Amino acid sequence: MKAGLLLLFWTLWTNADVGRCVSPCTSGPSQWCSSLDSAIQCGVLKQCLEANFTRSHYYQDGQSVQLELYYESLCPGCRGFLTQMLFPTWTMLQDILNVTLVPYGNANEKFDGNKYVFTCQHGEQECLGNMIETCLLNLAGSSAFQVIYCMESSIDVIKSAESCLNLYQPTLKWASVMSCVDGDQGNKLMHQNALKTKALKPAHIYVPWVTINGEHTEDLQNKATNALLPLVCSLYQGPKPNACGSTQRRQYRNYCHNE
Template sequence: MKTLLLLLVLTVLSNVPSGGCAASSPCSHPPSTWCSSLDSAVQCGVLKQCLESNFTESHHKKTDQVEVALYFESLCPGCRMAFTETLYPTWVLLSDIMSLTLVPYGNAQEKPDGQRFNFECQHGEPECLGNMIETCLLNMTDAAKHIIYCMESSSDVIKAAQSCAQLYSPDLSWDSVTSCVKGDVGNQLMHQNALKTKALQPPHQYVPWVTINGEHTEELQDKALNSLFTLVCSMYKGPKIPACGGGGGKHYRSYSHIE
């Protein structure tokens, strides 16, 4: 990367007239525009400052993101609605300022069995399988959220899994996903989801359970499910982005309570 930057700088410098700044030089414009291009930065002698500024802005942009987490079950009707109609669309629109963490586990229970764990899910074995598939996907591909959206939007979550994976991550081997689901890796990943869910404060009472920047209150939960777009825009501390000029949300409340 440093070599590439050096070559770019040398290329630009070789094209700078030796007679000094011409009347049309970018340096004759306000300093706030000097970082608008590599050419401008080099001619005005502020390349280092521009690079440092861009790094700082990118760093802040990432760390200032509003952190939204969804604790859910793959076959819970309310969870599916919350993810497909609110959380996923909002994340797609506001991904620059919002991070979305998915934790498939919900109201499941785990029981130690030697070095492994057995899981019992609220909606039976099919849900345990769905939870496991989604957990493995989240740890195997950057396209996981898109695949999970495709699955949860389908009439049959489990049957849609492979075709959704092929659609959004064609290079992903389904055999490797199956190995994860059936093997020790998937078992341990699900155990980590169990630990994350059990560590929630306050303890979760239903799913979908949403946290914003690690915090859960009934007020935040209600806003997250009814007006997440507006909530994220209002909570983001960085420069306002054009998308935050408006928003809205659907109104519903369909939870699966712990039995």
């Protein structure tokens, strides 16, 4: 195992463009995969994700439960799980639950020589929704979850985006979001979502696809979609918050399968 890690580090060291990296890149390969930000900065995100180095950092504080949701903006099952299970659970348990949203799902990408072009399972509007939510996550930080919840719980995800932003994050201008959506920044951010989704092990076969502390099993998926709050409470290693005494049981098995 140790020999394999050394071989991977040597491969990354000899193939990465070290000249364009700054700290932590110049500190050596052991730091390149210490976080997603450093992996992106050093140009080795794909390799770090495939090697699953980020998983060892999920429990840095020894307690917080880490949940990643891989989804697409117009998938009915994704919308139901995000708005009626995940967001309420996070609202009650945000002190012990960290949520990462990855809007991409069953999309595909190709590089046309200048930028990445994306095609989505539910058409161009879904690609636009994915891009808006990706840019919100980049520009608004943790506040983006509230905006995305507002969008996904609305009748029209796309048309509600600006009003949801004004309601939950009024200091962020809609023009800034659309500048990201229409520009290179959004294109690069969506490509990162594509890399993260493609690097899933096991590979996703439907969305919503849930990982807990870097792991995905059918058992975890079923528990997350049926009773997420009790699952998070059972995994949390510290003193249980009062919300762990409540009950929450709903089933969301309406999946959008990867074709």
